[in-house]
Amino acid sequence: MAVSCPTQALPETFAPEFDMDNISLYEPCDIKLEKVSDCAMGESDVSCISNKTFMDLTDSFDGFKQEYACPFEEKNMKSWTEKHPEHWNNNEVLDWIYFVAAENHLDVARLRGENFQTITGQKLCQMTQQDFIEKDQEYGFYYFELFRQIFNEAKFTPPASVDPTSSDSSSLNFPRELFSYPQTIADIEVNDAQTSEMLDNNLDTMLEIQDGVPKVNIAGAWYDFDDDMDIQMDRTDQGYISGEAESECDSRLPSQLFSDEEAEVVVKKEPKKKTPSRRSHGSTSSSEGCESEDGKSNRGRKHGQCSKGNHLWEFIRDLLKDPQLNPSLLKWEDKESGVFRFVQSEAVAQMWGRKKSNPGMTYEKLSRAMRFCRSASYFAGVPKNGKFPKKLCFRFGPKAFGWKAE
């Protein structure tokens, strides 16, 4: 790969600190369209940023629209594609990190996604190249460049310019080249030989289109990749909100929380106080404070999160069998007895979430599912003989198979 010296010095940071008070997320329809790229990153001012509330996703994605027409028409898009990166919450940042990794065939075993776990979009905007590299020595530079591109080149338009009833629903499709690398990795002006070598090495084929369906390869098994694109969001749901409005129920994505109709109301509302105790055993009270608009609880699996024959223990087994992921992501503690340990627990959870079309997946939830699998004998208790770490360790149980076989 050709490595060229930067022709232009990168800005120290993406942008100066923004004055959030001046950033209006719900501008009226007569806002004029303005390209973010018109104001160079690093010298941007608030007036330049403040009008950009919604990515203009209408142009230059015909190929992408065709390729992903079905998933996007029937299903939904990721909430981070609907906001300026500055407004991403930490879940959206993490979702973007892993989306980019999948799109660009990065080696997730070496990606330190968990280091971005608490980073919000606003924080990301303020991070220097060095900050990115500190978060992820291998891919930090790459993500820095990518994020800078998104920030500089993303185009925004006010929400009203997108008609939710329009038959051209594909206009909501996100600009793939803004979130994956546009042409080739070589386009990044890499001045670090190690980084460039690393990027070269990570273009192994993990993603393929099979029968028109994108598939990702984990441990030799192909998993549907179109599922990864699913977000539980209504077609008409174009919510894009400020971070402050997201506190009603942390686990729900903003896009799941707000429809067009309710968005305006919600942002005016006082943030709902959390009920002190929700451990009521009554039949209806358990979901108070966290109900969707139809009054139903947010609990339980959403559409598209079905198992489809791919169970959690199988997914874990397949990860362990993948030399690219084992031992970086998770590793055997004692293969003979089936004891393994999560090395990057949140990264595994993110991968599981991607597989299940569930961007809200966390290690906490994954581990709860693991404990259910344990009670169902797919996993078993780890021997408490002091031989194994007390945390993040699990063991395959009598109902699991195929983990020992080569």
Add this chain to the structure above:
DNA sequence: GGGTAATTTCCTGTTT
């Protein structure tokens, strides 16, 4: 439509 399996989500309390 009912029952069941396999989660997902949320929670409180405990242990490391």
Add this chain to the structure above:
DNA sequence: AAAACAGGAAATTACC
């Protein structure tokens, strides 16, 4: 103190 563990409860979807 924070992270991880434990497990109850309720909810959902897929499948039989």
